[in-house]
Structures are given as structure tokens and as C-alpha cells.
Amino acid sequence: MTAPSGPTLVAGGAGFIGSHLCRALLEAGGQVVCLDNLQTARASNLLALERHAGFTFVHGDVTQPLPEAITARAPGFARIYNLACAASPDLYQADPEHTMLTNVVGTVQLLRLAEQTGARFLLTSTSEVYGEPEIHPQPEHYRGHVSCTGPRACYDEGKRAAETLAFDFARRGRADVRVARIFNTYGPQMRLDDGRVVSNLICQALSGEPLTIYGDGSQTRSFCYVADTVDGLIRLMECEGIDPQPVNIGNQQEITINELVEVLSSLGTAPLDIVHRPLPMDDPQRRRPDISRARAVLGWEPLTPLREGLAMTCEWFAGELRSNGLPVTTGARAAPGRRRVAAGGA
Numbered sequence: 001m002t003a004p005s006g007p008t009l010v011a012g013g014a015g016f017i018g019s020h021l022c023r024a025l026l027e028a029g030g031q032v033v034c035l036d037n038l039q040t041a042r043a044s045n046l047l048a049l050e051r052h053a054g055f056t057f058v059h060g061d062v063t064q065p066l067p068e069a070i071t072a073r074a075p076g077f078a079r080i081y082n083l084a085c086a087a088s089p090d091l092y093q094a095d096p097e098h099t100m101l102t103n104v105v106g107t108v109q110l111l112r113l114a115e116q117t118g119a120r121f122l123l124t125s126t127s128e129v130y131g132e133p134e135i136h137p138q139p140e141h142y143r144g145h146v147s148c149t150g151p152r153a154c155y156d157e158g159k160r161a162a163e164t165l166a167f168d169f170a171r172r173g174r175a176d177v178r179v180a181r182i183f184n185t186y187g188p189q190m191r192l193d194d195g196r197v198v199s200n201l202i203c204q205a206l207s208g209e210p211l212t213i214y215g216d217g218s219q220t221r222s223f224c225y226v227a228d229t230v231d232g233l234i235r236l237m238e239c240e241g242i243d244p245q246p247v248n249i250g251n252q253q254e255i256t257i258n259e260l261v262e263v264l265s266s267l268g269t270a271p272l273d274i275v276h277r278p279l280p281m282d283d284p285q286r287r288r289p290d291i292s293r294a295r296a297v298l299g300w301e302p303l304t305p306l307r308e309g310l311a312m313t314c315e316w317f318a319g320e321l322r323s324n325g326l327p328v329t330t331g332a333r334a335a336p337g338r339r340r341v342a343a344g345g346a
């Protein structure tokens with residue numbers, strides 16, 4: 001990738017995917033301005049980025065008027081990525097009003113900034129716009145099956161509204177817009193308490209705690225390693241002359257949560273105990289991206305096999321737990337098979 005002519009603004013750049021994106025842009029020689037409210041970010045993500053000379057951090061919340069440190073620099077921005085929003089169901093449901101406003105108010109403010117400055121704009125949307133999908137895999141033309149009243153709606157509908165804003169700006173020629181629909185992404189630099197399935201299961205496995213499976217574990221997801229996701233985002237942003245259409249960014253390998261537990265167990269880090277918890281309301285039963293468009297338009301597809309990505313992620317989490325002074329139980333497999341320790345209302 002050649003670095004764009006001006007700095008890149010990354011809203012949400014201290015978060016999980018955002019910090020990987022900032023690092024990739026900096027390593028390619030870019031100047032990066034990160035705007036983040038540090039709501040769900042890890043402080044150490046930021047510390048690592050601050051070692052790069054081309055990196056500037058601005059503290060601010062996209063639901064509020066943009067800080068002067070951003071508006072004053074705005075004419076120089078060549079690219080604006082919007083990753084500002086909590087993405088873990090536990091975290092985005094903790095303050096649903098803020099989640100909705102982050103997507104709507106935050107996106108419109110950043111789109112207006114792109115309009116004023118001529119910066120190219122990329123919205124990170126989500127597979128959640130498909131809701132509980134009725135077709136598999138999900139292509140971009142599928143309009144989705146989303147509850148507008150349930151506990152996930154603040155995120156799902158917030159992202160749908162953000163897409164609407166982005167495409168209206170594009171249709172009116174107000175901004176050069178890209179929209180990535182990101183499917184479940186995992187990897188190093190997630191929070192220990194993120195609450196999503198990969199980080200939960202890995203932390204539990206490494207700590208010798210029972211693995212929490214919500215429901216009966218037959219629901220599926222398709223997990224994409226973060227480096228692959230970031231590669232897809234940068235390709236989408238830098239692709240010239242692309243139609244303003246959403247593009248799915250995700251891995252096509254669909255597995256059940258029970259199978260995910262099997263893979264983690266086979267890595268030798270998992271304890272043998274499982275505890276079932278109730279399936280959260282509106283939890284989608286199946287999810288798998290159709291990535292034909294990403295392949296055709298971006299020449300992109302994920303390269304990291306799940307087992308390899310999980311092994312790298314486990315290693316990172318083990319280091320993180322140790323550096324937090326927490327015990328790590330590795331290779332804790334006592335006997336073949338697994339014990340079920342509780343039924344917990346699944």
C-alpha cells in the first residue's frame with residue numbers, strides 16, 4: 001500500500017480492530033490521528049501506538065462536538081475511518097443510548113468532516129445488519145431480519161442508520177464513501193473482559209475455569225483473524241473507482257460454538273469443564289459471510305486458518321494474563337472427553 005497524501009483520521013483507533021489498523025497504517029509510512037473516548041479501548045493499545053512518530057492521539061467522544069484538535073487539522077485529512085463503537089454485545093448493551101448515538105451522531109459528524117475536507121470515508125458496519133438471517137451465507141444484497149425493539153437493536157439499528165447516512169452522502173456526491181460489513185473478528189489486543197466468545201473461552205481455558213457456552217452451542221459464527229480484517233479494510237479504502245456498495249469482510253469458515261470449544265481444546269490449553277448459560281435474547285442462530293464481492297473487487301480473502309489464528313491469540317492472552325499477575329494454567333487436559341459441570345438454564 002502507498003500511504004495517502006495526508007494524515008488518516010481513525011475514530012475508534014485505540015480499540016481492538018482500530019489499534020491493529022492504526023499500526024498497519026503507521027508501518028506503511030502513514031501519519032495517523034486517532035480519536036477515541038477510551039470507553040472500551042485498552043490503554044496498552046495506545047501506549048504501543050504512541051511509540052510511532054507518525055501517531056497522534058486525541059481524546060474525544062464522537063457523540064459530542066468534535067474536539068478542536070480534530071477540526072483544526074481536518075483540512076489535511078486524506079482518509080477517515082470510522083470504527084468508533086463498542087462491538088461486544090455486553091459492552092454495547094451497557095449503555096444502549098450511547099451506542100445508538102455513537103453510530104448515528106458520530107457517523108454524521110465524521111461524514112460532514114469528510115465532506116468539508118474531501119477526505120475519503122470508510123464506515124465499519126457489521127454483520128449485525130443482517131440480524132437473525134434467513135439466508136445462508138449472507139450476501140450484501142440481503143436486506144436482513146433485524147429486531148428494532150430488542151436488546152441488540154441499539155447496535156444493529158445504529159449501524160443500519162449509519163449505513164443509510166453514508167449512502168445518502170455518497171448518492172448526493174457529498175463524500176467518497178466505503179462501507180465494510182465486518183463479521184466476527186478475533187485476535188490479540190482484545191480486552192480480557194471484552195465478553196465476546198473467543199476472548200471469554202480463551203481466558204477461561206487459560207485460567208482453568210469452566211468454559212461458558214450460551215444455549216446448547218449449536219449456533220454458528222464465522223471467525224476472522226484481525227490481521228485479515230484489517231487488510232480487507234485498507235484494501236477497501238484504497239480501492240479506486242469502486243461502486244458505493246457495502247462489502248462483507250469476514251471468514252467463510254462457519255463453525256458452531258461447540259466446534260470452537262473443540263478447536264480450543266485441541267490446542268491443549270482448555271480445561272475440560274463446560275458450563276451452559278442461557279442463550280441471550282435475539283442471539284443469531286447462524287452467521288456466515290458471502291465474500292464474493294470482496295474477492296472480485298478487492299482481490300481479498302482471509303489467509304489465516306482458524307487453528308493458527310486461535311493459537312496466536314491464546315499465546316497473546318497468556319502473556320496478557322501473566323502481565324496482569326493472573327495465573328495461567330496451560331496444557332490442563334486431564335483425560336479425553338469433557339465434563340459438563342452445570343446446566344445453568346440453557
Ligand code: UDP
Pocket residue numbers: 088089184195196197198200201212213214215219221257279280283284
Ligand atoms: N457465546 C458463548 N459463550 C460466551 C460468549 C458468547 O457461547 O462466553 C456465544 C453467543 O451467545 C453467540 C456467539 O457465542 O452465540 C458469539 O457471541 P459474541 O458475543 O462473540 O458475538 P456476536 O456474534 O453474538 O455479536
